Amino acid sequence: MISYELDNTRSEPLYVQIYEKIKCDIELGEIKSGEKLPSKRAFAAQLGISVITVENAYNQLVCEGYIRSVPKKGYFARTIEKSAHKPVTKELPIDTQTDENSVTENELFPFTVWAKLMREELSGNQRKLLTKPPFEGVYELRSAIAEHLKRFRNISVTPDQIIIGAGTEYLYMLINLLFGNNYIFGVEEPGYSKIADIYANYNIKCEHIPMSDDGVDMDYLKSIKTDIVHISPSHHFPTGVITSIGKRYALLEWAVQSPDRYIIEDDYDSEFRLSGKPVPSLFSIDVMDKVIYMNTFSKSLSSTIRISYMILPATLLEKFRKKLGFYSCPVSTFEQYTLARFIDEGYFEKHINRMRVHYKKCRNHLFEQMKKFDIFKNAEISGENAGLHCTVKFDTVLSDNKLLEEITNLGFKASLIKKYYHKKNQPDYHTLIFFY
């Protein structure tokens, strides 16, 4: 049985220490693939700590794909297909937030603070606000984003690599312009249909790659010709799947096979994890310049603030400058400076934390409601630790349409997972998505 010495004097919570030790052992092969981990209860008793602490550590390891949970059997180490690229030597972000997960709502947007900052900016340096920024956007904002990413996503980038856009659709346009439309893109199936629709508008050929329970199906991906995969490893919509660490390395390994291959990491709701530590980004473990990272403030702040950004690896940055350096940054300087201060002065972090608490409440309330009805008996909930939705697979003989009708009649807001498949005529999955 594995045994660890824990240090009560360290600043990290105990669950983080356990998580890190097990992760390290799995990476070093001390814990073999398929090996059963001690039960939560036994492990807690052995270490003299609470069951909750072990559970938090195990959940984080499950999230990141180091171990898997088999109902009624326990936890087992997974196979880590570690490529030669880079060991996970970086420290995980020291973030003791355990309450996370969600999407912005009007009443939660810190309007007063935003208005105050904007007013102050408007009373400040006029020349600064009326100076046209470079194509990448205002330096102060890029710098604030870089600092934020370092602290909260363990992503080390220079402001030079960051490009500000007016919403993710604008970034997709830049991606299209950067690569041209001879590249074949891969998107997730099921997935957020808007992404595929936008690529289709550009006459980009899109492959729809099925999701497995730990990320996109690598066998399928390898069997087809695809150059650029556009994925959401932190939290897939709609399945809620978090791409496992093994799958992340496998994706990077796939990408280095050809100079034309790239991965777009769409991290759109990574701020909204409701339990556990954030999963390391693909970008942060990529050392071969294969990952384009994307995120947006329209999801985390307000949909009426159209500011998004992407981080380009050095190789693509050069290409971008040559081809698209003559474009103007599409976001007004007023808002860029306001957002820079909003991040720098800690308001963004506070807002995200408040949102997490809010959505966690919404989620827990939803679960309480579910308990009241028989139809949820034996239902399997998944994807509930991140993002603004979870999926529920029902133990039922009802057709999907009938199931949705019953659930709606009970007063729930849900939609069929079927709906998010590109391929039509899907069988009944008996699975619904619930939004908080």
Place this chain on the structure above:
Amino acid sequence: MISYELDNTRSEPLYVQIYEKIKCDIELGEIKSGEKLPSKRAFAAQLGISVITVENAYNQLVCEGYIRSVPKKGYFARTIEKSAHKPVTKELPIDTQTDENSVTENELFPFTVWAKLMREELSGNQRKLLTKPPFEGVYELRSAIAEHLKRFRNISVTPDQIIIGAGTEYLYMLINLLFGNNYIFGVEEPGYSKIADIYANYNIKCEHIPMSDDGVDMDYLKSIKTDIVHISPSHHFPTGVITSIGKRYALLEWAVQSPDRYIIEDDYDSEFRLSGKPVPSLFSIDVMDKVIYMNTFSKSLSSTIRISYMILPATLLEKFRKKLGFYSCPVSTFEQYTLARFIDEGYFEKHINRMRVHYKKCRNHLFEQMKKFDIFKNAEISGENAGLHCTVKFDTVLSDNKLLEEITNLGFKASLIKKYYHKKNQPDYHTLIFFY
């Protein structure tokens, strides 16, 4: 000899009355193509008005292509190739401004007013600011633009036809998405190279259509396969040519020959006319839904405010909604509401007037400076009544490079017209562009 009765009690200035009467007579054929108009002096004496008044009327008619001026010979009526589409029955905008023409500078931007309005908006209806607008943009802004266009450009549109974008580059992207890249675009030669560069980025085939002295060369346009022409009829860059009314009808006639043909009217500096009344827009005389009108506030207000718009004819609007209706408006609501009030409350008009005065001063100062140097003797200045630049053709044997060097040494800021040709190896035009 033509004779008119003028009405001193009408609100329009006398020169507008004369302009309208002559225009009407030319359109009705009362004044035949090629017919010589009375000399300014004789006409003024006959009507009992000042020579300046007649000159203003003639200049406006020259600008709009109804008459032409032959040095040392006088003014002659031009051939109006009037198509069957629509007579110019609309009233011209009642705008007695005679001082116009220019481009925004930081110190001229009414920052205090802008900041005041934005502060007020931020203190106002929070729910409104946090409500996601439709894909076309905030209704209030589209409504303010429609009202402005009606008053100052004689363009009648409903807010529904207006689509707000984040800068013209964003609009070009929408145009590309709307049409796909199987259409062949025509751009002006010489011209603003950014337009062609952007289309090239989309793999759109571009034809470069030579400019004649009254707009694009129609014979050339008809001799090649082109679907969509992207032009600036109000004031061409860099030649300063204003497309004549005859050429405008010829362009519309060309467009109706095929359902695939459209005209993009890029009206980017129409606000900045330094003399005379604004020329009617192509959009306002199009009754066959063939013109897409575009303009931007980044030129007229500040380059750091990224708000532009286009007006789609009804037929394209339907196509746009179907294909691109799921895109989000890329401009933040804060700025859209601020701009709406800025226009509605008359600040935009005031700003434009102030800019015109400023640029007229700059222009006149430039002309004064030119008079001091021999090299400008016999030089022909053109395009000086609109926009932020004029062209000067020198009477010289100097090579273009040598000419530019001499002019630069004299302390002028200028560039060679040659530079704006897509086709390289141009001969020496002995022509420079001067920016105010």
